[in-house]
Amino acid sequence: MKLSLRQFSQFVMPIIIGLALIVSLSMTFSASAQQSDANTLNLCVDPDWMPFEGLIDGKHTGIASDYLSLFSELTPYSFNILPTKSWKDTTDRLKAGDCDLTLMLNSSAEREKYLSFTLPYFFGPNVLVSKNDIPFMQDVSAIGDLSLGVVSGYRLLEEIPLYYPGVNIQVVPSEEAGLVAVEQGVLDVYVGSLYSTNLLIQQLELTSLRINGWISIQDKLRIGFTKPNEALVPIFNQAIDKITTAQHNETLYRWSNVQVIKETDYTLLYYFLAGGSLIILMLLWRYVVSAKVMTVLSNKNEELEQVKQALTSANKNLEYVSFHDDLTALYNRHYFMSALKTQFARLSREQINSVIMMVDLDFFKKINDQHGHMTGDKVLKEFAGVLTAALRAGDIAARWGGEEFIVLLPEANKTQSLSFAKRLMKAVEQQSFEADIQLTISIGMSQHKIGDSIESWIERADTALYQAKNEGRNCIKELA
Secondary structure (H helix, E strand, C coil), X not given: CCCCHHHHHHHHHHHHHHHHHHHHHHHHHHHHHHHHHHCEEEEEECCEECCCEEEECCEEECHHHHHHHHHHHHCCCEEEEEECCCHHHHHHHHHHCCCCEEEEECCCCCHHHCEEECCXXXXXXXXXXXXXXXXXXXXXXXXXXXXXXXXXXXXXXXXXXXHCCCCEEEEECCHHHHHHHHHCCCCCEEEEEHHHHHHHHXXXXXXXXXXXXXXXXXXXXXXXXXXXXXXXXXXXXHHXXXXXXXXXXXXXXXXXXXXXXXXXCCHHHHHHHCCCHHHHHHHHHHHHHHHHHHHHHHHHHHHHHHHHHHXXXXXXXXXXXXXXXXXXXXXXXXXXXXXXXXXXXXXXXXCCCEEEEEEEECCHHHHHHHHCHHHHHHHHHHXXXXXXXXXXXXXXXXXXXXXXXXXXXXXXXXXXXXXXXXXXXXXXXXXXXHHHECCCEEEEEEECCCCCCHHHHHHHHHHHHHHHHHCCCCCEEEEC
């Protein structure tokens, strides 16, 4: 049968147009689904690493959960939670490519073989835990022949032997296992994060243990992406830069005050209530006795809470005083050298830039002579505030001595460090200090180069500073 042109346009053309629309819609939905899948990342989560991370009734919780909410807002990505059995299981699954990222871990030479890292966004100290009868330990070097517990898969297993060769390290499967081993006398000392170990000591009621020292290796927690996803690092670095200091502090305060609430199970009581009058009388008698016991326990818990608060406050004060200059509240020389050793070891392994900057307040002696030392101290504190405000995330500033200050700019090249120095000089010139004093500064800079020692690197920056002072002050000099 032949169709006329008019019949073709009336009957066949609508069918062809309809099929074309169906194909077009199908392709649109398929592209949309692929885009949605591309924006979903598989996140490996350690189920038992509080307060950093955990799972409660299948829900992600801890410090990492707060940051995950921020990253969900600041990036176009959503996250599929993949629980793991342990921290070692997390690293194994990252190596296997079962997940795309994990939120909180330190960078190390071994991990950089299979992960790419963002900038650090959460910092925390590592501490030594022992029984009360062991004297205070300033650092890992004070351990001597004692055994030291470290969790399997932790970055400390790589770095402690590097900086402290000869330490008797014993690998434990988890933080809980390490602390219990110290409490039972199987291990002498355990090393781990201040926040997680302090929480576990409370939860497990290990009253014979105490935080007995700290180590110079600080946690600098980052996001670790598997190598196929390393293109996401710059995107998440931008998100990290947008997180405010208030948001960081709010997260730290919330999770450094975690308390564990234990609920009493009254199921057995309902079975007893189904009994006869004799059983009811026995339960009433038991209730009276239990009430007395609970009163005693409540009083003891209040005493323990007071002791815990006092210990936490003492530990924080001890840590702060040992790391900071008491006048300016900047880091002190001891802490700066410890941090510099860690950075220097990394520079020995990797091809990255890093700059040391020496800063001197011009004619500061004249301020003390004309206005008195009290005014001079106020000027030093005010300058420390200006310097702190100019720092980038990850930069470290310390008071070197007198009116001299030192700054470490990790991962900064010559252009970036010069920009920072100019910005600091301008901020100082615009600041009105105590007694309307107008201040200028001289700066000496030195970039790390192959063959440097820590001493030669600092000495080169110091020489550059003296050149700046000899050439009239209020200027910047750099020695390559």
